[in-house]
Amino acid sequence: MELILYYMPGTRAERIRWILKELDLDYRIETIDLFKGEGQRADYLAIHPLGQLPALKVDGEVMFESGAIVQWLAESVPGSNLAPAPDHSARRAFNQWMYFAVTSLETPAWEMMLHGSILPDKQAVKAIVPFAEQRYVLALGVLEKAVQGQDYLVDGRFSAADIMVGYILAWFPELLVPYPGLQTYLARLKQRPAYPRAPNEGL
Ligand SMILES: N[C@@H](CCC(=O)N[C@@H](CS)C(=O)NCC(=O)O)C(=O)O
Numbered sequence: 001m002e003l004i005l006y007y008m009p010g011t012r013a014e015r016i017r018w019i020l021k022e023l024d025l026d027y028r029i030e031t032i033d034l035f036k037g038e039g040q041r042a043d044y045l046a047i048h049p050l051g052q053l054p055a056l057k058v059d060g061e062v063m064f065e066s067g068a069i070v071q072w073l074a075e076s077v078p079g080s081n082l083a084p085a086p087d088h089s090a091r092r093a094f095n096q097w098m099y100f101a102v103t104s105l106e107t108p109a110w111e112m113m114l115h116g117s118i119l120p121d122k123q124a125v126k127a128i129v130p131f132a133e134q135r136y137v138l139a140l141g142v143l144e145k146a147v148q149g150q151d152y153l154v155d156g157r158f159s160a161a162d163i164m165v166g167y168i169l170a171w172f173p174e175l176l177v178p179y180p181g182l183q184t185y186l187a188r189l190k191q192r193p194a195y196p197r198a199p200n201e202g203l
Contacts, residue, residue, distance in 0.1 A: 003027035004057040012066040013054035014196035021194035074160035090155040101164035108136035144179040
Protein backbone atom coordinates (compact mmCIF):
# COMPACT_ATOMS: atom_id res chain seq x y z
CA MET A 1 0.00 0.00 0.00
CA GLU A 2 1.49 3.35 -1.02
CA LEU A 3 0.71 6.09 1.52
CA ILE A 4 1.40 9.80 1.16
CA LEU A 5 0.59 12.03 4.12
CA TYR A 6 0.02 15.73 3.49
CA TYR A 7 1.42 17.19 6.64
CA MET A 8 2.66 20.14 8.61
CA PRO A 9 3.99 19.83 12.16
CA GLY A 10 1.56 20.86 14.90
CA THR A 11 -1.60 20.31 12.80
CA ARG A 12 -4.24 17.59 12.92
CA ALA A 13 -1.98 15.71 10.50
CA GLU A 14 -0.12 14.68 13.69
CA ARG A 15 -2.97 12.29 14.40
CA ILE A 16 -2.30 10.49 11.15
CA ARG A 17 1.43 10.40 11.68
CA TRP A 18 0.81 9.03 15.17
CA ILE A 19 -1.37 6.14 13.98
CA LEU A 20 0.88 5.39 10.99
CA LYS A 21 3.77 5.01 13.43
CA GLU A 22 1.68 2.91 15.84
CA LEU A 23 0.88 0.61 12.93
CA ASP A 24 4.49 0.60 11.77
CA LEU A 25 3.45 1.52 8.22
CA ASP A 26 5.74 3.02 5.60
CA TYR A 27 4.59 6.39 4.33
CA ARG A 28 5.90 9.43 2.52
CA ILE A 29 5.41 12.97 3.83
CA GLU A 30 4.47 15.89 1.58
CA THR A 31 4.81 19.05 3.61
CA ILE A 32 2.17 21.73 3.02
CA ASP A 33 3.14 24.96 4.73
CA LEU A 34 -0.19 26.53 5.73
CA PHE A 35 1.59 29.67 6.94
CA LYS A 36 2.95 30.20 3.43
CA GLY A 37 -0.53 29.74 1.95
CA GLU A 38 0.36 26.40 0.34
CA GLY A 39 -3.02 24.99 1.40
CA GLN A 40 -4.66 27.24 -1.19
CA ARG A 41 -2.36 26.25 -4.05
CA ALA A 42 -4.39 24.87 -6.97
CA ASP A 43 -2.52 21.57 -6.91
CA TYR A 44 -3.23 21.12 -3.20
CA LEU A 45 -6.90 22.16 -3.53
CA ALA A 46 -7.17 19.26 -5.97
CA ILE A 47 -6.11 17.01 -3.05
CA HIS A 48 -8.14 18.64 -0.25
CA PRO A 49 -10.95 20.90 -1.53
CA LEU A 50 -10.82 23.05 1.63
CA GLY A 51 -7.04 23.36 1.48
CA GLN A 52 -6.74 21.85 4.95
CA LEU A 53 -4.52 19.30 6.61
CA PRO A 54 -4.43 16.40 6.85
CA ALA A 55 -5.03 14.44 3.70
CA LEU A 56 -3.83 10.92 2.99
CA LYS A 57 -3.25 9.49 -0.47
CA VAL A 58 -3.78 5.72 -0.48
CA ASP A 59 -2.59 4.00 -3.67
CA GLY A 60 -3.31 7.19 -5.60
CA GLU A 61 -6.72 7.88 -4.04
CA VAL A 62 -7.14 10.77 -1.61
CA MET A 63 -8.99 10.80 1.70
CA PHE A 64 -9.42 13.71 4.11
CA GLU A 65 -10.91 14.34 7.62
CA SER A 66 -8.50 13.25 10.34
CA GLY A 67 -11.07 11.21 12.30
CA ALA A 68 -12.15 9.26 9.24
CA ILE A 69 -8.54 8.59 8.24
CA VAL A 70 -7.60 7.43 11.75
CA GLN A 71 -10.65 5.17 11.92
CA TRP A 72 -10.07 3.74 8.45
CA LEU A 73 -6.44 2.90 9.24
CA ALA A 74 -7.40 1.39 12.62
CA GLU A 75 -9.99 -0.84 10.96
CA SER A 76 -8.33 -1.72 7.69
CA VAL A 77 -4.69 -2.46 8.44
CA PRO A 78 -4.40 -6.19 9.05
CA GLY A 79 -3.56 -6.99 12.68
CA SER A 80 -4.02 -3.35 13.74
CA ASN A 81 -5.66 -3.96 17.12
CA LEU A 82 -6.52 -0.24 17.35
CA ALA A 83 -10.30 -0.65 16.91
CA PRO A 84 -12.62 -3.29 18.38
CA ALA A 85 -14.41 -5.41 15.78
CA PRO A 86 -17.85 -4.07 14.76
CA ASP A 87 -19.60 -6.92 16.59
CA HIS A 88 -17.56 -6.55 19.81
CA SER A 89 -19.38 -4.86 22.70
CA ALA A 90 -16.43 -2.42 23.11
CA ARG A 91 -17.26 -1.06 19.68
CA ARG A 92 -19.97 1.12 21.20
CA ALA A 93 -17.50 2.87 23.49
CA PHE A 94 -15.06 3.14 20.58
CA ASN A 95 -17.58 4.89 18.33
CA GLN A 96 -18.70 7.09 21.22
CA TRP A 97 -15.18 8.40 21.99
CA MET A 98 -14.22 8.76 18.33
CA TYR A 99 -17.20 11.08 17.78
CA PHE A 100 -16.86 12.75 21.18
CA ALA A 101 -13.27 13.66 20.24
CA VAL A 102 -14.22 15.58 17.09
CA THR A 103 -17.46 17.11 18.38
CA SER A 104 -17.88 17.63 22.14
CA LEU A 105 -14.14 17.96 22.83
CA GLU A 106 -12.53 19.40 19.72
CA THR A 107 -15.22 21.91 18.75
CA PRO A 108 -14.97 24.07 21.89
CA ALA A 109 -11.18 23.62 22.04
CA TRP A 110 -10.87 24.81 18.43
CA GLU A 111 -13.14 27.81 19.10
CA MET A 112 -10.92 28.75 22.05
CA MET A 113 -7.84 28.41 19.88
CA LEU A 114 -9.27 30.26 16.87
CA HIS A 115 -10.91 33.15 18.68
CA GLY A 116 -8.43 33.26 21.56
CA SER A 117 -5.16 33.29 19.67
CA ILE A 118 -5.17 32.39 15.95
CA LEU A 119 -7.53 34.85 14.29
CA PRO A 120 -6.54 38.50 13.96
CA ASP A 121 -8.40 40.85 16.32
CA LYS A 122 -10.71 42.14 13.56
CA GLN A 123 -11.99 38.61 12.87
CA ALA A 124 -11.89 37.10 16.37
CA VAL A 125 -15.09 37.05 18.41
CA LYS A 126 -13.61 37.17 21.87
CA ALA A 127 -16.98 36.65 23.61
CA ILE A 128 -16.98 33.07 22.32
CA VAL A 129 -13.88 32.11 24.28
CA PRO A 130 -15.27 31.87 27.84
CA PHE A 131 -18.36 29.99 26.63
CA ALA A 132 -16.24 27.57 24.62
CA GLU A 133 -13.96 27.07 27.63
CA GLN A 134 -16.99 26.27 29.79
CA ARG A 135 -18.09 23.57 27.33
CA TYR A 136 -14.54 22.24 26.96
CA VAL A 137 -14.20 21.92 30.74
CA LEU A 138 -17.51 20.01 30.89
CA ALA A 139 -16.12 17.60 28.29
CA LEU A 140 -12.91 17.23 30.35
CA GLY A 141 -15.03 16.28 33.38
CA VAL A 142 -16.67 13.51 31.34
CA LEU A 143 -13.29 12.19 30.21
CA GLU A 144 -11.89 12.37 33.75
CA LYS A 145 -14.57 9.89 34.84
CA ALA A 146 -13.99 7.71 31.75
CA VAL A 147 -10.31 7.14 32.57
CA GLN A 148 -10.91 6.35 36.25
CA GLY A 149 -9.70 2.81 36.85
CA GLN A 150 -8.49 2.19 33.30
CA ASP A 151 -5.38 3.13 31.35
CA TYR A 152 -7.18 3.87 28.08
CA LEU A 153 -10.67 4.89 27.02
CA VAL A 154 -11.96 1.72 25.34
CA ASP A 155 -11.90 -1.49 27.35
CA GLY A 156 -8.69 -0.33 29.07
CA ARG A 157 -6.71 -0.96 25.86
CA PHE A 158 -4.99 1.60 23.66
CA SER A 159 -7.08 2.35 20.56
CA ALA A 160 -7.54 4.93 17.83
CA ALA A 161 -9.96 6.74 20.17
CA ASP A 162 -7.02 7.59 22.45
CA ILE A 163 -5.24 9.14 19.46
CA MET A 164 -8.29 11.27 18.61
CA VAL A 165 -8.82 12.44 22.20
CA GLY A 166 -5.17 12.59 23.32
CA TYR A 167 -4.18 14.91 20.50
CA ILE A 168 -6.70 17.52 21.70
CA LEU A 169 -5.91 17.18 25.43
CA ALA A 170 -2.38 18.41 24.74
CA TRP A 171 -3.67 21.75 23.39
CA PHE A 172 -4.47 23.28 26.78
CA PRO A 173 -2.39 21.51 29.45
CA GLU A 174 -3.17 24.27 31.96
CA LEU A 175 -6.87 23.28 31.90
CA LEU A 176 -5.97 19.72 32.94
CA VAL A 177 -4.68 20.86 36.34
CA PRO A 178 -7.97 20.04 38.17
CA TYR A 179 -8.08 16.60 36.49
CA PRO A 180 -5.41 14.26 37.88
CA GLY A 181 -6.79 11.29 35.96
CA LEU A 182 -6.44 13.13 32.64
CA GLN A 183 -2.94 14.33 33.52
CA THR A 184 -1.87 10.73 34.16
CA TYR A 185 -3.67 9.59 31.01
CA LEU A 186 -1.96 12.20 28.83
CA ALA A 187 1.41 11.42 30.41
CA ARG A 188 0.81 7.74 29.57
CA LEU A 189 0.02 8.62 25.95
CA LYS A 190 3.14 10.78 25.73
CA GLN A 191 5.26 7.81 26.73
CA ARG A 192 4.27 5.94 23.59
CA PRO A 193 7.12 6.04 21.06
CA ALA A 194 4.67 7.05 18.30
CA TYR A 195 3.24 10.05 20.22
CA PRO A 196 3.83 13.26 18.19
CA ARG A 197 6.81 15.22 19.42
CA ALA A 198 7.12 18.97 19.04
CA PRO A 199 9.13 19.78 15.88
CA ASN A 200 12.17 20.76 17.93
CA GLU A 201 12.07 17.41 19.73
CA GLY A 202 12.95 15.56 16.53
CA LEU A 203 9.57 14.45 15.19
N1 LIG B 1 -12.15 18.42 10.51
C1 LIG B 1 -10.89 18.54 9.83
C2 LIG B 1 -10.23 19.85 10.25
C3 LIG B 1 -9.00 20.13 9.43
C4 LIG B 1 -8.38 21.46 9.80
O1 LIG B 1 -9.06 22.44 10.18
N2 LIG B 1 -7.05 21.52 9.66
C5 LIG B 1 -6.35 22.75 9.93
C6 LIG B 1 -4.94 22.42 10.45
S1 LIG B 1 -5.00 21.62 12.00
C7 LIG B 1 -6.16 23.50 8.63
O2 LIG B 1 -5.80 22.90 7.64
N3 LIG B 1 -6.41 24.81 8.65
C8 LIG B 1 -6.19 25.64 7.50
C9 LIG B 1 -7.48 26.14 6.93
O3 LIG B 1 -8.56 25.89 7.47
O4 LIG B 1 -7.40 26.82 5.89
C10 LIG B 1 -9.99 17.34 10.17
O5 LIG B 1 -10.04 16.87 11.32
O6 LIG B 1 -9.26 16.86 9.31
